Amino acid sequence: MARAAKKTEEFTHMPRVAYFSMEIALENDIPTYSGGLGVLAGDTLRAAADIGVPMVAVTLVSRAGYFRQEIDSQGRQVERPDDWDPARYATRLHAAVALTLEGREVWIGGWLYVLSSRADGGIPVLLLDTDVPVNDPRDRDITHYLYGGDETYRIKQEAVLGAGGIAMLQALGFNLMGYHMNEGHSAFLTLALLRRFAYPAEDLRPGESPYDLPRVRELCTFTTHTPVDAGHDKFDYDLVQRIHGDLPDLNAVRLLAGEDRLNMTRLALNLSEYVNGVAKRHAEVSRRMFPGYAVHAVTNGVHSSTWTSLAVAAVYDQYVPGWCHEPELLSRADRIPDGELWEAHQEARQALADKVRELTGVALDANRPILGFARRMTAYKRADLLFSDPARLRAIAREHPFQIVLAGKAHPKDESGKRLIESLHAHIRELAGAIPMAFLPDYDMALAVLMVSGSDVWLNTPLRPLEASGTSGMKAAFNGVPQLSVLDGWWVEGCLEGVTGWAVGDDTPAANSNDAISLYDKLEKVVLPLWYADRAGWIAVMKGAISKNAAYFNSHRMMRRYATEAYLR
Numbered sequence: 001m002a003r004a005a006k007k008t009e010e011f012t013h014m015p016r017v018a019y020f021s022m023e024i025a026l027e028n029d030i031p032t033y034s035g036g037l038g039v040l041a042g043d044t045l046r047a048a049a050d051i052g053v054p055m056v057a058v059t060l061v062s063r064a065g066y067f068r069q070e071i072d073s074q075g076r077q078v079e080r081p082d083d084w085d086p087a088r089y090a091t092r093l094h095a096a097v098a099l100t101l102e103g104r105e106v107w108i109g110g111w112l113y114v115l116s117s118r119a120d121g122g123i124p125v126l127l128l129d130t131d132v133p134v135n136d137p138r139d140r141d142i143t144h145y146l147y148g149g150d151e152t153y154r155i156k157q158e159a160v161l162g163a164g165g166i167a168m169l170q171a172l173g174f175n176l177m178g179y180h181m182n183e184g185h186s187a188f189l190t191l192a193l194l195r196r197f198a199y200p201a202e203d204l205r206p207g208e209s210p211y212d213l214p215r216v217r218e219l220c221t222f223t224t225h226t227p228v229d230a231g232h233d234k235f236d237y238d239l240v241q242r243i244h245g246d247l248p249d250l251n252a253v254r255l256l257a258g259e260d261r262l263n264m265t266r267l268a269l270n271l272s273e274y275v276n277g278v279a280k281r282h283a284e285v286s287r288r289m290f291p292g293y294a295v296h297a298v299t300n301g302v303h304s305s306t307w308t309s310l311a312v313a314a315v316y317d318q319y320v321p322g323w324c325h326e327p328e329l330l331s332r333a334d335r336i337p338d339g340e341l342w343e344a345h346q347e348a349r350q351a352l353a354d355k356v357r358e359l360t361g362v363a364l365d366a367n368r369p370i371l372g373f374a375r376r377m378t379a380y381k382r383a384d385l386l387f388s389d390p391a392r393l394r395a396i397a398r399e400h401p402f403q404i405v406l407a408g409k410a411h412p413k414d415e416s417g418k419r420l421i422e423s424l425h426a427h428i429r430e431l432a433g434a435i436p437m438a439f440l441p442d443y444d445m446a447l448a449v450l451m452v453s454g455s456d457v458w459l460n461t462p463l464r465p466l467e468a469s470g471t472s473g474m475k476a477a478f479n480g481v482p483q484l485s486v487l488d489g490w491w492v493e494g495c496l497e498g499v500t501g502w503a504v505g506d507d508t509p510a511a512n513s514n515d516a517i518s519l520y521d522k523l524e525k526v527v528l529p530l531w532y533a534d535r536a537g538w539i540a541v542m543k544g545a546i547s548k549n550a551a552y553f554n555s556h557r558m559m560r561r562y563a564t565e566a567y568l569r
């Protein structure tokens, strides 16, 4: 393998931006991601690699992965380990660094994975790994389980990611022009920078901060993704002091990270010159959550070639050459002959139908539209909203038959998410005969691309304003698949009614309680009749999704904005 021969020295000669993320979806067979955050991190780096933005990424190796999902005969999620072997995909780093955690010296080694690109070089990704023989057995699994373990385990992981990551970059000789925190998990890196940029004690006047805060802020960018307070990590200072032995003076930390508990988001906010939310609506919500901070909006995007089915990509190659590298060109999608786009979509549908049959035995009908829904199974995403009135759903299906494909994992500790999966399976049994339906186990990148390209309508029904952005609907747009979604996250910007897809309800929180009715009304009166009665009208909406949404909600545009507004400010 060519990439196995790569060494970090090939990447240290030019200044880079260091991108820190607890999870990164590097490729489908590397299970170092759990959902949207990791997929976004991967798409961010794939775009940087295409455009040639010099970056280096830092994450944990997560040798035991997230988990593999199976579904038992009762429709319950069963979690299996998802071990992977970094040696098959990456080369060992020739450096190691140490942190003091819980009073023990913990050595951190790691792996170099190179995210390849069209340009030469690619983006180096450091996968930090504490599973090295010198470590105490208690410390060897710190980097094994993505989002596993308790609070103590979590703070150790975050210390390794932030403080360990910074130390590793320095040990390898990287020349860094900035640090980008993708979520607050890596915010300990700011404290490592404070220590690096401390003034000598003899130069200080009484009461003066020993740290060069402006210098650290100047270097840091922070992207927040979580519009719920409970989603931001907070640690008791007792725990922080007991575990994390490499901190600056605790009083200084309190001023920056909160009096009562160490809030990772606060810390990142206070030490980053550029802060952003991931959609315009999310930035507004974040400004209300964190008054006093300038929160910019950089709306997410997805990576062109990663999320477009081969059949549709071949059509773009012919009619919109260059679309992969410059997705803005897809605004010319009207050039594509209707018949060729429709044929390509039928191929993608067939690929999904084949997968559904292979995994579940369910045979889909080639002459009925497919509604697709797949995302992390957690309460606010309301995967069961479509089933809130089964009698109405049956009545709609009698008039305009359709079929449904579902997928998604629940975090092993998210009981309500797991109950959602069970209830979806109950609905599948209950509606059998009336509506062909399948739940595909073990949602991952490969299933995602099959589903967003093979469905006819992509559904999204989160509780406003909890969907920070959402990205699967953008992947659907790249495949000419329109979205029917609650107006939250990116859809507030992306929805042009009847042109790129359709809205469920309006964009006020009050609409949440009427969403089921709105969803049924739209399906019954607008979406399904259009699919059956006006094929040219339907294809016009497919092209609207491509020309208006794929052309804009792509990670090339997102990366150009980060580069010019955050990194080169």
Ligand SMILES: *Cc1c(COP(=O)(O)O)cnc(C)c1O
Binding pocket: 034, 035, 036, 037, 039, 374, 375, 376, 443, 444, 445, 448, 469, 470, 471, 472, 473, 475
């Ligand atoms: C895109 C993607 C997600 C995120 O989808 P949302 O619409 O943001 O919820 C989650 N998991 C996988 C595997 C994905 O590909």
